[in-house]
Amino acid sequence: MALPDPVQTLINEWSRFPGVGEKTARRMVFYLLRQEPDKIRGFGEAVLSLSKNIRRCSECGAVTDADPCPICTDPLRDHRQICVVENEEDCVAMEQAGIFSGVYHVLGGRTSPLDGEEIPEESLERLRRRVEEGGVEEIILATAPRIEGDLTAYAVQEALEGLHVRISRLSYGLPAGGSIGFADRVTLHMAMEARKEMNPAER
Structure with missing residues (x-):
């Protein structure tokens, strides 16, 4: 069964994480799909905030x-x-x-x-x-x-x-x-x- 492109794309991205294989990534994506739209939107915003609000300390690098x-x-x-x-x-x-x-x-x-x-x-x-x-x-x-x-x-x-x-x-x-x-x-x-x-x- 061919998955919709957005679903397959997210599975591919998730499977790039350390220790996450394709099956685990697929399970995570389908878990998200079962959630309410507000929860999915909140998860996406939390991920986006990493690039918007998180930086490295100019002194220690953390x-x-x-x-x-x-x-x-x-x-x-x-x-x-x-x-x-x-x-x-x-x-x-x-x-x-x-x-x-x-x-x-x-x-x-x-x-x-x-x-x-x-x-x-x-x-x-x-x-x-x-x-x-x-x-x-x-x-x-x-x-x-x-x-x-x-x-x-x-x-x-x-x-x-x-x-x-x-x-x-x-x-x-x-x-x-x-x-x-x-x-x-x-x-x-x-x-x-x-x-x-x-x-x-x-x-």
């Missing part, structure tokens, strides 16, 4: 509806510590765990030669600039405990070469091959407390 973001402008946060994460999901996981009171830097990518991925150069330059402006005492690398996370951590360390700032990385508690975004509060707390310094000779 998604926000205000620039700078609330964390960067919070005077109660410890601006001497910057926790570097690969993406926004990792930042949310750290916040929900409630184990970090500093500020963040969202790289917006990772180093993965096999996937052809690189950290945006502008993000690394912005991080270096934040350290050069002074007041930052420690960079905490919260990258995933797998080979891509290792490469990403070393890329950040290289970008900060020559600067007098302590660089540490989350350690014990995170399983090899795991993800920051899926770690629970206890695991993240253990990893934060047992972080290891990466550049002791440069202090």
Whole structure:
């Protein structure tokens, strides 16, 4: 049975989401079709608002509806510590765990030669600039405990070469091959407390 073009188009778009296959996408679309027009319209408006109202913080790179973001402008946060994460999901996981009171830097990518991925150069330059402006005492690398996370951590360390700032990385508690975004509060707390310094000779 051939589906109407608008239905098939939405299925195709939805199936491009991570972890969503064609069958799941089709189920979601048909679920929407069973809803009242007002609910469908509300869902569409919520999606459109992402492009209209959401931007990236000019300081940390996190998604926000205000620039700078609330964390960067919070005077109660410890601006001497910057926790570097690969993406926004990792930042949310750290916040929900409630184990970090500093500020963040969202790289917006990772180093993965096999996937052809690189950290945006502008993000690394912005991080270096934040350290050069002074007041930052420690960079905490919260990258995933797998080979891509290792490469990403070393890329950040290289970008900060020559600067007098302590660089540490989350350690014990995170399983090899795991993800920051899926770690629970206890695991993240253990990893934060047992972080290891990466550049002791440069202090």
